[in-house]
Amino acid sequence: MVDSFEECVVATKRAQMMEETRGKIIRAARKAFAAKGYAAASMDDLTAEAGLTRGALYHNFGSKQGLLQAVVDQIDQEMVERMLAAQDQAASRWGGLLEEGVAYIEMALEPEVQRIMLLDGPAVLGDPSQWPNQNACLLRTTQTLQALIDEGTVKPVDAEAAARLINGAALNAALWIAAADDPRAVLPKAVEAFRQLATGLLKAKG
Amino acid sequence: MVDSFEECVVATKRAQMMEETRGKIIRAARKAFAAKGYAAASMDDLTAEAGLTRGALYHNFGSKQGLLQAVVDQIDQEMVERMLAAQDQAASRWGGLLEEGVAYIEMALEPEVQRIMLLDGPAVLGDPSQWPNQNACLLRTTQTLQALIDEGTVKPVDAEAAARLINGAALNAALWIAAADDPRAVLPKAVEAFRQLATGLLKAKG
DNA sequence: AAATTGACATACGTTTTGTATGTTAAAGTT
DNA sequence: AACTTTAACATACAAAACGTATGTCAATTT
Known part of the structure; x- marks a missing residue:
């Protein structure tokens, strides 16, 4: 439960971080999908370019299709x-x-x-x-x-x-x-x- | 070189056989692609249903995309x-x-x-x-x-x-x-x- | 301060594509 | 007619990629 302003600010930190990584992955995906096409785009390369791994991807989007x-x-x-x-x-x-x-x-x-x-x-x-x-x-x-x-x-x-x-x-x-x-x-x-x-x-x- | 009628008839036999297998594979592919979609259709299953193997496929069509x-x-x-x-x-x-x-x-x-x-x-x-x-x-x-x-x-x-x-x-x-x-x-x-x-x-x- | 949650990384298994090699029947050659 | 060669297809192998299962560490909760 959030019952103070500071706790609220802190509580949003993780969500912000997550939105940040989501954004990074989506940005990389837009580039890769547009350049190579969906099928030929590798999730490993994708996430690597975003400075992450496939773990972040499946945690945030569930599947390649979800991305x-x-x-x-x-x-x-x-x-x-x-x-x-x-x-x-x-x-x-x-x-x-x-x-x-x-x-x-x-x-x-x-x-x-x-x-x-x-x-x-x-x-x-x-x-x-x-x-x-x-x-x-x-x-x-x-x-x-x-x-x-x-x-x-x-x-x-x-x-x-x-x-x-x-x-x-x-x-x-x-x-x-x-x-x-x-x-x-x-x-x-x-x-x-x-x-x-x-x-x-x-x-x-x- | 073909220099008699009989040789000609025999000469077309292999081509006919090949057309037959091409037809069988294409028929199976039409069914599989329509049912599962291109990406989800397995070439192994495809050719097996046609009574063949992937060998025939790559020999006749070169690639999945060629098919x-x-x-x-x-x-x-x-x-x-x-x-x-x-x-x-x-x-x-x-x-x-x-x-x-x-x-x-x-x-x-x-x-x-x-x-x-x-x-x-x-x-x-x-x-x-x-x-x-x-x-x-x-x-x-x-x-x-x-x-x-x-x-x-x-x-x-x-x-x-x-x-x-x-x-x-x-x-x-x-x-x-x-x-x-x-x-x-x-x-x-x-x-x-x-x-x-x-x-x-x-x-x-x- | 201990415990727990969760975001993300790492490791693994499965599936599928493509290639390289083998086999056998048909066609050409002498 | 026998030998050689070609080629259609099967089999075996290697590489890549997706998804999952597990691990880790920071952040939050109690």
């Missing part, structure tokens, strides 16, 4: 934040939806997102739309779309279905860009096609 | 054939494009396609759009789209970009359906949203 889950959660959170920022920056609600998709496409230029989120993550952890944060992101898109349907801007389709299709189009565009010889060159083409495709959901021609 | 490539190629070819059949069945060129996408979505209801083609394949072999058959499929879609652009049916966007977005939308719809509690229930919703979304590429409202 990947933690890494995915962290990156996913960063992605959601960036997408929300992009959405808020747009003038209209419809524009927000588009900017969100464009932001998603742009993020896939980063190897970490590419390898961990788009390739290894789904294979090891299963369908991305089942991940907690991805669900939150998709839910927001779905709600935005539903609002657009209610206000009459968008055709009366199933909001979730449309959200997933939009997401998928953006995702594939992202994969294409990341695998392209000159990613910067194909990015504008993908963004333009994305904007055009999305208008299919609009009620009236823009 | 997956062979499996992916086979399934990919089957998928392309089904997509072409769907396309040919449509009345208009635009309708063919849509039916192609719908066929793609429907195929993802099968666990083999889901697990091997959509989850493990990309993680192990890299971006699917780089696979030989996927390229052929995507190329056809791109060409169809280009023709639609030339005839004035579709907006003048980058044909390849549009093809990849369409493909991606269909792919994500497929993943959604496969992971859904009741796949048969969400299938029509996904198909309808896909048709609506695709109209964004059309010049005039349908």
Whole structure:
């Protein structure tokens, strides 16, 4: 039981230490997973680079898969934040939806997102739309779309279905860009096609 | 050198035997990969179920990854054939494009396609759009789209970009359906949203 | 101050991949 | 037709990596 301020301060010391080691391992894992891929990344090398051993890893994350889950959660959170920022920056609600998709496409230029989120993550952890944060992101898109349907801007389709299709189009565009010889060159083409495709959901021609 | 009919017949015997064993291994691999996933599938168990040993595997495919490539190629070819059949069945060129996408979505209801083609394949072999058959499929879609652009049916966007977005939308719809509690229930919703979304590429409202 | 908890390291066993070597049947050669 | 050679596949071996079981020491509790 904690019954004084000093004891409380001391009591948090171990938790802070643990968070520190968790952070170090996750940081090393992000680098290793992005560089070598999940399967080829050795837990021994991973923890060694963080100045630790596999003992710390299994104590904190339970398994290799548990570590990947933690890494995915962290990156996913960063992605959601960036997408929300992009959405808020747009003038209209419809524009927000588009900017969100464009932001998603742009993020896939980063190897970490590419390898961990788009390739290894789904294979090891299963369908991305089942991940907690991805669900939150998709839910927001779905709600935005539903609002657009209610206000009459968008055709009366199933909001979730449309959200997933939009997401998928953006995702594939992202994969294409990341695998392209000159990613910067194909990015504008993908963004333009994305904007055009999305208008299919609009009620009236823009 | 082969200089008689009989020698020729005999000469093909070994090749036939080899094709037979290749087929047996690939068949077992399709089952195992679909059921357990690529990483968890043991090559020992795999070949044992085919009545062989790992020796045959490494002789014929070189590596575990080589076997997956062979499996992916086979399934990919089957998928392309089904997509072409769907396309040919449509009345208009635009309708063919849509039916192609719908066929793609429907195929993802099968666990083999889901697990091997959509989850493990990309993680192990890299971006699917780089696979030989996927390229052929995507190329056809791109060409169809280009023709639609030339005839004035579709907006003048980058044909390849549009093809990849369409493909991606269909792919994500497929993943959604496969992971859904009741796949048969969400299938029509996904198909309808896909048709609506695709109209964004059309010049005039349908 | 003794005891206990827990964060992390060390050591071990199991599994799996890939390779190196062996074996046998088929094909070519003389 | 017998010998040699090739090659498809099996067997045996080595290395790597994951997960677990155990050990250790600092930090907290009593």
